[in-house]
Amino acid sequence: MSVATKTVTAPPSFSRVGVLWASTVGKKALMALTGILLSLFVLGHLLGNLQLYFGRDSTGAYLINKYAEFLHHNKPLLYGTRTVLLVAVLIHVIAAFQLQLGKGAARPVEYHQKESVNSTVSSRYMFWTGVVIFFFVIYHLLQLTLGVVNVPGFREGDVFHNVTVGLRTGVAPLFYVVGMIGLGLHLRHGLYSTFQSLGAGNPAVSQWALKWAAVVATVIALVNLSFPLAVLAGLVKG
């Protein structure tokens, strides 16, 4: 009896993360997931900031300062959250850059004439509104987290003072207005596109997402804008 032998070569192993990152589809899914995470942060950040409008409690301390103290109290939570956000931003931004480069390579010769039949400012300029957000965030951190620009007499922990002084100093109003228009446009398309990127394409769901993304993005942008506008108008002051 003969025994047939067969050399079995193991197929190349399949790296799930590698396959995701190597494809435009996987990269967009990662952008969608990190985008959701960042959007949740934006929402939480906005809700927390609303306390700017609620003044002081019975002990005379500004609510927003007490809230900031509470957030800074738990160091592991604070640094954990910051790390997660930083990693999310890195993934989101690196993927955005790579896809943007790929898009350029995919059409090396431009059309001499090209009409848009079905697009919005928000959907066409996702990359550029992203860049606006990026520079806004850097400015925002330099200003109100580190206190190195546009906050005369920055006081660590006195958020109420820093905000009411900072938001009307120098170029700050410009940064906030442009930044929030950028954020609103980014979210208007991003929150809708996320569903598509993650595979939820049922037309009923897409129509719903298209509508609510616009509503949520507008509300987020307007409420965020209300802070610098209220400070400029002198409605909240120290």
Next chain:
Amino acid sequence: MKLTLDIWRQKGASDAGRFETYTVEANEHMSFLEMLDVLNQELIGSGKEPVAFDSDCREGICGMCGFVVNGVPHGPVDNTTICQTHMRHFHDGERLRLEPWRAAAFPVLKDLVVDRSAFDRIIQAGGFISVRTGSAVDSNAMLVEKNKSDRAMTNAACIGCGACVASCPNAAAALFTGAKIAHLGLLPQGQPERTDRALNMVAQMGKEGFGHCTTIGECEANCPAHIKLEAIAQMNGDFLRAVFAKREESAGGGAG
């Protein structure tokens, strides 16, 4: 009716190409391609090189034709191929600019003709589906949910013309690949290879150098076969599920 045409002329892949201007006398009963036939007869008559453009069925079903007219793939009539567009949609004295599909993955071969074999390679990467050969299966033996069969048929209507790529600001082939993945992935016959099909077709789409989908929806608006953006979500979902569901081939499975 008299028309002025600015047509992209390019001798071959290595030629830089340029627009050249022609005038042509047409009537509104002609199809767009018949109007170009008239122009070409005149060019041939005067010893000039005719304008190269692709066409085959001229019935809107084969997907051979296609170029950009005044910035819109397949011209101004919604969801219609250029071969099925008639001159009555234009008016006397109009000036039209004719340009080939522009994408790295669709190199210009000549004038308005581009090489779309990248699409063929994406289809090939999808591989086969397992069907039993032999005597015909009883037609009702395999039940298909009505909704799914409708969606599969909608996606199967893709004629592979490339207008989705041409219209996409990112030159993405997501609508095409999505339609191909969705039409098989929705049917019971497409299940055994569903995982590998999604992985391989998406990988090939990347290798061919198409861009990424940003859900802008130009493709859907320009598609002559009415393929919907939902096809892209189906591709995304199938691909993501496949990435996590993929198992290494094992030697097991019993004697056989």
